[in-house]
Amino acid sequence: MADRLSRERRSENMRRIRSKGTVPELMVRRIVHAAGFRFRLHAPNLPGRPDLVFPRLHKVVFVHGCFWHQHKRCREGRIPGSRRDYWEPKLTRNVERDKAHKAALHRLGWEVMTVWECQLKNSEKIERKILNFLGR
């Protein structure tokens, strides 16, 4: 039993690391930086600690892993069929937390964009979207 639990914890950590993987975040940072925008990372004083913060524009960007944040209509954003009782509440909680953070940011006057990991596969398209969001 203890063994099973630690195995679960391990695989969950791995998922977490993968979904928080720095690669998608780095891609977004590179896009934004190349366009000459100044930003801060993970402002701890804002709801949800957005990944990129543009203080002067009053805009924030989250870079979300599709599984962990349950990207809608995305192949990666589905709740696993096995151990559903384990994953469903956990992932639903994440989605609700994201929603609450977004609402709180809006109330504070921040504009919010979420970049999904899968969108970075088409880097030209997402680049246009991001720069459009930032007003370029």
Ligand SMILES: [Zn+2]
């Ligand atoms: Zn996705």
